[in-house]
Amino acid sequence: MLIELATPGDLASIARISRAVGQVEAGSGADPAYVSHLLRNGTVRVARDEGGNVLGWGATATGPLGWMLTDLFVDPHHHGRGLGGALLRELWPDQRAGGRFTFSSRHPHALPLYVRAGLRPAWPLLYLTGPAPARGDGSCVATAVEAAAVAAADRELTGGVRAAAYDYWSGAGVLVHRGSQLVAAGVAEGGTLTHLTCPGGPDAAETLTAALRCLGTAAVALCLPGPHPAVNALLRAGFRIEDYDLAMHTPDVQLPVTWVYSPGLG
Known part of the structure; x- marks a missing residue:
């Protein structure tokens, strides 16, 4: 597995993974305009297998509130292999650093991952x-x-x-x-x-x-x-x-x- 910076050539693979996990709306990984915005203004990384296939992706961006994890999704066929954690460690390389936040899904793999990264649950975003x-x-x-x-x-x-x-x-x-x-x-x-x-x-x-x-x-x-x-x-x-x-x-x-x-x- 290789974690590296995404390129515009990865848009189709990012969209495929996003749709597979139910992220289909505008403003998600299924939306090329949204991911292109993150490529220009944030950091987008992908996890690849030895054949170069994209198995997961994530992105961060900074703003007035801090350093935000905007997205973190793994192909459902590859859950449980540590890809989410590997991506998160590259996106947030110093997990002792402060100023970080995200809006987590309720997926059972997500909350433990973010707690281990030093984040605390606060309130629901309705x-x-x-x-x-x-x-x-x-x-x-x-x-x-x-x-x-x-x-x-x-x-x-x-x-x-x-x-x-x-x-x-x-x-x-x-x-x-x-x-x-x-x-x-x-x-x-x-x-x-x-x-x-x-x-x-x-x-x-x-x-x-x-x-x-x-x-x-x-x-x-x-x-x-x-x-x-x-x-x-x-x-x-x-x-x-x-x-x-x-x-x-x-x-x-x-x-x-x-x-x-x-x-x-x-």
Whole structure:
């Protein structure tokens, strides 16, 4: 087995493995645009057998929250052979280092692997779908803007740079203000609120409500931390939990529970 950097020539093999483990949507390894983004802006590695066949793949990227493992998947026919651990050791070569996090699937091989790498389970990342909120209390106002404006606003809120992620996300930007104060920045693609940077505060739930109303669709989807202050209200309003991942991180990482997250790009 050989672990090495992936190339554009590996896109088809990465897609094949991703589809085999049920990762078929846009923003997964089955999406060549997503993997190409990671090749340009992160680190992508593949595990090959002696014949050069790709048996597994993984990727990392850095951002305002830390060093993220975006993906780690092994061909189902080769589970249990240590490929995931070998890939992870190459992607995170110093597993004593801090600043690392991921959104883990609930696969029984995944959680022990990440715990051994020094990550702790935190909270579920809920995949939610439901009706767009009809109204809020009016304290926050969301507007649609160009993606470039959102990248600058995100940097204002976090002090970090996410321009590459916003370049990849092709939807409309969303800014949320309370009066003249910027309180959140994100991006929406169709009826999905793909990401929302929201530092929090007492109006985090209304901030989210305003952003969801800005999508302009009758039904919406988003990935929300289980402890988010809006979860109970959304469930009472008819939202469904379609699936969930588990946020895991090293002790020095603080993952805000008031953000909307992209499972692949944070």
